[in-house]
Structure formats: structure tokens, C-alpha cells
Amino acid sequence: ELKVEQNPLFLSMQEGKNYTIYCNYSTTSDRLYWYRQDPGKSLESLFVLLSNGAVKQEGRLMASLDTKARLSTLHITAAVHDLSATYFCAVDRDNYGQNFVFGPGTRLSVLP
Amino acid sequence: GAGVSQSPSNKVTEKGKDVELRCDPISGHTALYWYRQSLGQGLEFLIYFQGNSAPDKSGLPSDRFSAERTGGSVSTLTIQRTQQEDSAVYLCASSLAPPPQETQYFGPGTRLLVL
Numbered sequence: 001e002l003k004v005e006q007n008p009l010f011l012s013m014q015e016g017k018n019y020t021i022y023c024n025y026s027t028t029s030d031r032l033y034w035y036r037q038d039p040g041k042s043l044e045s046l047f048v049l050l051s052n053g054a055v056k057q058e059g060r061l062m063a064s065l066d067t068k069a070r071l072s073t074l075h076i077t078a079a080v081h082d083l084s085a086t087y088f089c090a091v092d093r094d095n096y097g098q099n100f101v102f103g104p105g106t107r108l109s110v111l112p
Numbered sequence: 113g114a115g116v117s118q119s120p121s122n123k124v125t126e127k128g129k130d131v132e133l134r135c136d137p138i139s140g141h142t143a144l145y146w147y148r149q150s151l152g153q154g155l156e157f158l159i160y161f162q163g164n165s166a167p168d169k170s171g172l173p174s175d176r177f178s179a180e181r182t183g184g185s186v187s188t189l190t191i192q193r194t195q196q197e198d199s200a201v202y203l204c205a206s207s208l209a210p211p212p213q214e215t216q217y218f219g220p221g222t223r224l225l226v227l
Contacts (some may be wrong), residue, residue, distance in 0.1 A: 092211070
């Protein structure tokens with residue numbers, strides 16, 4: 001059974017600090033997705049990582065993928081309050097873009 | 113432009129009743145997904161449509177759940193004989209083509225409460 005884990009599940013940090021969210025998965029899939037969900041809202045696609053060593057960056061967020069370690073990271077640089085949200089990673093079960101297995105989410109709270 | 117829309121936004125029903133949830137994808141999007149988000153189970157994939165066909169319905173939790181898509185556009189998720197454990201937010205997403213070629217866009221969800 002494919003499992004996707006995230007660490008930590010809850011993260012409270014101060015503005016201006018850096019931190020990393022980790023996503024581990026149990027299959028050999030090389031397609032990893034990151035999503036953001038604001039409280040009470042729906043999901044927004046953030047990044048798609050397609051190969052070992054892939055790195056994507058947008059603003060203060062940078063995602064990377066190590067398929068050998070089955071690990072993806074989402075790094076937050078100099079956090080601001082607007083980044084407060086829940087972040088989900090997901091693995092494409094069959095690499096067909098049809099069936100996704102999500103992690104439990106990391107709830108990030110950035111405090112002023 | 114218009115995004116993915118879902119209706120109703122909220123639905124309260126009694127245990128044992130049938131419910132229909134509707135998803136209007138972005139015009140031209142051939143790929144359509146249904147997901148369920150609940151406190152106990154997190155985010156779960158339910159079913160994927162490519163056009164009107166559903167090549168992957170492996171996530172449907174029981175035979176009480178069914179979905180169809182007509183005209184390559186609107187999709188309906190039907191839950192028969194609802195149970196309390198069906199209470200969740202049901203999310204729909206669409207994309208021009210399956211990821212990673214194209215980005216998924218999510219609707220606002222339908223919050224279902226089964227009493």
C-alpha cells in the first residue's frame with residue numbers, strides 16, 4: 001500500500017525565519033506534487049516535481065525531490081504571515097496523472 | 113475567467129437518503145477528478161474522468177458511490193443511502209490534460225453533513 005507521510009504536521013514559526021517541511025513516500029513514483037490550502041478554502045496547485053533532483057521555486061517557497069530517498073522537501077525562506085496555510089504533498093500512484101495519494105498535510109502558522 | 117464550480121456548497125441530509133453533488137469544470141478541460149476531504153481520512157482520491165469515461169474509479173469507497181460525466185463537461189457524484197461516515201468536503205478538480213502536462217484547478221467543494 002502506498003503511503004505518504006509529512007513532517008511536521010503542525011508548524012508554528014515567526015516571520016523572517018526559515019523552515020523545511022518533509023514529505024516521505026513508500027513507492028518508486030517519480031512524480032510529486034505540492035498543494036496549498038488556505039483555511040476554509042479549496043486547494044491550489046503549487047509545484048510539480050518530475051525527476052530526481054528536480055527543484056522548483058516560487059517566491060519564498062522552494063520544493064525539491066530525491067526519488068532515491070523517496071523524499072521531497074518544501075523549504076520556506078524568510079516566512080511571512082501570508083504563507084500561513086496547510087501544505088499537502090501528493091504522489092502520482094501510477095505516473096498517469098490519474099490517481100493521487102495525499103499526505104496528511106502540514107498546517108503552517110506564521111506569527112508576526 | 114470562470115473557475116471550477118460546485119453545487120450545492122453545503123448539504124445536510126439524513127442518514128439513508130441519497131444525495132447528488134455537481135461539478136462544473138473549466139470549459140475545455142477534459143480531465144476531471146473527485147476527491148474527498150475529511151478529518152478522519154484526510155484527502156482521498158475518488159474517481160478520475162477523461163472525457164466521459166472513467167478509467168480510474170478505484171477510489172470510490174463503496175458501491176453506494178457512483179459518478180458520471182456527460183458531454184465531457186458536467187459531472188455528478190451520487191451517494192446512495194448516505195451514512196454518517198460520508199460526511200466530508202467533496203472536492204472537484206479539472207485540468208486541460210492530466211498532470212503533469214497541465215495544472216489541476218480545484219473547485220470550492222461541497223460540504224456534506226449526514227445526520
